[in-house]
Amino acid sequence: MRILITTQKVDKDDDVLGFFHNWIIKLAPHFSEVHVIALSVGKHDLPKNVHVYSLGKRRGDSGYLKTLRYIVRFYKYLFMLSGKYDAVFSHMNPEYIILAGWYWRLSDKKVFLWYNHKKGGLRLRFASLFSHKIFYTSPSAFTSRYKKSEKMPVGVDTELCKDIEVKREKNSLLSLGRISPVKNVEVIIEALSLLNKEGISFTSYIYGDPTDKDLSYYKEVLQGSENLTEEGALTFNKGVPYEKTPRIYSAYEIFINATPSGSFDKTILEAINCGMIPVICNEAFGKDFPKELLFTExxxxxxxxxxEKLFNKNAEEKKELQKYLREHILKEHSLDDLILLLSDEIRS
Known part of the structure; x- marks a missing residue:
């Protein structure tokens, strides 16, 4: 069977979307041909049966004229690839299905959409009309309401994201990911400021970059954390390539994620597999997630x-908590489990 994949970016070095490069590698053996159309293409190293096509977007690109160019290129690739694929898998971008769903339906192609955000909207509703099946991971995702939807594993690359033996800094905090309003980074900064005002000893690190549209938010975050950075309690770092994140996870003790319920942020599971203890507000992880690690959104x-309570635990207590997280929260969310289910669904 041959498949067409549409996605936002193919770039193994991207700090946010680099993980999808590994998805393509894992999917490739399940199909005779894999064609990938991406809005942006960077560094990649994929199997011989994978062919990648870029719509040409670069950072900073904006405007209706450039959007029109992307659409024209997309239709050009559709014409060029006509008859070379049997099914379509669109990852997180319903726009592709809005543009070509009618054509794929008329061409008798099965259409599969992966969408995991809490918010939907008209574009998602329209794309769902042309989708045969929709995949999601969070029970709070907008797409979970559809009868044609199916809950899937998150897809943690346990071969890549694993504990590396480096010295882990005690009472060290890490936040890693795109810096944007939906990530509620300001909530993390406020909590760190409260700890610092009470004289509680800790170090904290934020890794990530904003998108162009979130630059003003990023500036606000930097301004709101000036006291912390000046006193050495907080360090900002640029986003790092996805393949380098395990070493970062392994260097720190506690992972903070303030993303609200609705999405199943896989960085939380990656952090767990690298030996970290996460403190989150996302209730999508279910009743098995320890309440002592769940704060109010x-x-x-x-x-x-x-x-503060976590800081006061001794090394053995933290070790037992981390062991529980690995055994009860991480299970059934490996990338291999996801790819097997995903490929079976698409080929059925």
Missing amino acids: GDSKDLKNKL
């Missing part, structure tokens, strides 16, 4: 209290 004081 948007409540920086509650986050501060959860972190």
Whole structure:
């Protein structure tokens, strides 16, 4: 069977979307041909049966004229690839299905959409009309309401994301990922400020970059954390290539994620597999997630209290907590499990 994949970016060095490069590698053996159309293409090293086509987007590109060019290129590739694929898998971008769903339906192609955000909207509703099946990971995702939807594993690359033996800094905090309003980085900053005001000893590190549209938010975050950075309690770092994240996860003790319920942020599971203890507000992880590690969404004081209690645990208590997380939260979310289910669904 042959497949067409549409996605936002193919770039193994991208700090946010680099993981999808490994998805393509894992999917390739399940199909005779894999064609990938991406809005942007960077560094990649893929199997011989994978062919990648770029719509030409570069950072900073904007405007209706450039969007029109992307659309024209997309239709050019569709014409060029006519008859060379049997099914379509669109990852997180319903726009592709809006543009070509009618054509794929008329051409008798099965259409599969992966969409895992809490918010939907007209574009998602329209894309769902042309989709045969929709995949999601979070029970709070907008797409979970559809009868044609199916819950899937998150897809943690356990071969890549594993504990590396480096010295782990005690009472060290890490936040890693795109810096944007939906990530509620300001809540994390406020909690760190409360800890610092009480004289509690810790170090914290934020790794990530904003998109062009979130630059003003990023500046606000930097301004709001000036006291922390000046006192050496907080360090900002640029986003790093996906393949280098395991070494970062392995160097720190506690992972903070303030993303609200609705998405199943895989960085949390990656951090767990690299030996970290996460403190989160996302209830999508279910009843098995320890309440002592779950803070109230948007409540920086509650986050501060959860972190302080975690600081007070001894090494053995932290080790037992991390072991529980690996055994009860991480299970059934490996990339291999996801690819097997995904490929079976597409080929069925």
